[in-house]
Amino acid sequence: MVGTWAAIYAVKWWITGALAIALAAILIAWFELNAGKVILIAAVTAVLSFQFPDQPMVAFGSGVIGLSWLTSTNKDEAGEWFESSWDFAKQILPLLLLGVIVAGALLGRPGYEGLIPSEWVTRAVGGNSLLSNFVAAFAGAFMYFATLTEVPILQGLIGSGMGQGPALALLLAGPALSLPNMLVIRSIMGTKKTVVFVSLVVVMATVSGMLYGAFF
Numbered sequence: 743m744v745g746t747w748a749a750i751y752a753v754k755w756w757i758t759g760a761l762a763i764a765l766a767a768i769l770i771a772w773f774e775l776n777a778g779k780v781i782l783i784a785a786v787t788a789v790l791s792f793q794f795p796d797q798p799m800v801a802f803g804s805g806v807i808g809l810s811w812l813t814s815t816n817k818d819e820a821g822e823w824f825e826s827s828w829d830f831a832k833q834i835l836p837l838l839l840l841g842v843i844v845a846g847a848l849l850g851r852p853g854y855e856g857l858i859p860s861e862w863v864t865r866a867v868g869g870n871s872l873l874s875n876f877v878a879a880f881a882g883a884f885m886y887f888a889t890l891t892e893v894p895i896l897q898g899l900i901g902s903g904m905g906q907g908p909a910l911a912l913l914l915a916g917p918a919l920s921l922p923n924m925l926v927i928r929s930i931m932g933t934k935k936t937v938v939f940v941s942l943v944v945v946m947a948t949v950s951g952m953l954y955g956a957f958f
Contacts, residue, residue, distance in 0.1 A: 755791070755798070762787070762805065773820040775812050783808030837891055848898070856902070864903030867912075870955030872948070878908035879947035882915035883940060884924075892916050907955020915947040 750757070766784050769775045787808065791801035813824035848857050867878045887895070892913060900909055919940060928936040 860902040867908040870907040875911045875948045875951040879911040879915040879944045882912040883919040886920040907951040910954045911947045911951030
C-alpha cells in the first residue's frame with residue numbers, strides 16, 4: 743500500500759496535467775468555450791509549470807486566473823458557474839482566514855507554543871485511547887464549524903499533540919453536528935430522537951477514530 747501511494751505521489755504532476763487536459767476538453771465540448779482561448783491558457787500554464795518546476799503555485803495561479811477569465815466573460819452556464827463560485831468564495835474566505843488566525847493564536851504551530859499549552863491538548867486528545875477519541879468526538883459534536891474552518895483548527899490541534907484517531911473523530915462529528923443543529927433537530931424530531939441521533943454520531947465517530955488510529 744505504501745509503495746502504491748509513493749508511486750502515485752512520484753507522478754502527481756503528470757496526473758494533475760492529465761486531469762487539466764480533461765478539464766480543458768470539458769470546457770470546450772460541454773460549456774462550449776472558445777477553443778483557442780482554452781488552448782492558449784493551457785499552453786501558458788504548461789510553459790510555466792516547466793519553467794518553475796519547484797514553484798507549482800505559479801502554474802496553478804496562471805490556470806486559476808485563466809479559468810476565471812474564461813468563465814467570467816461567458817454569459818451562459820459557465821458564467822453562472824463563475825458567479826456562484828465567486829459568491830461562495832467571498833463567504834468562505836473571510837471565515838477561513840479568521841479560522842487560521844484564531845487557530846494559530848490559540849494552538850500555535852509545531853515548535854511554537856500557542857495560548858493553549860500543548861500539554862492540555864496531548865492530555866485530552868493525545869494518543870488513541872477510547873477516552874481521547876470520545877472527548878474529540880464529543881467536543882466536535884457541540885462545536886460549530888464554518889465551512890473549511892475545521893481544517894486550520896484541526897491542523898493546529900495535531901501540531902499541539904492531538905492523535906490521528908481523535909483528529910478523525912473530531913472531523914467526523916464536527917461537520918455532522920453542532921449545538922444550533924441539535925436545537926433545530928430537537929424542535930422537529932423531539933428530544934428522544936435527537937438524543938439518539940447525537941449519541942449515534944458521537945459513538946460512530948469515536949469508533950471510527952479508534953479504528954483509524956489503530957491502523958494509521
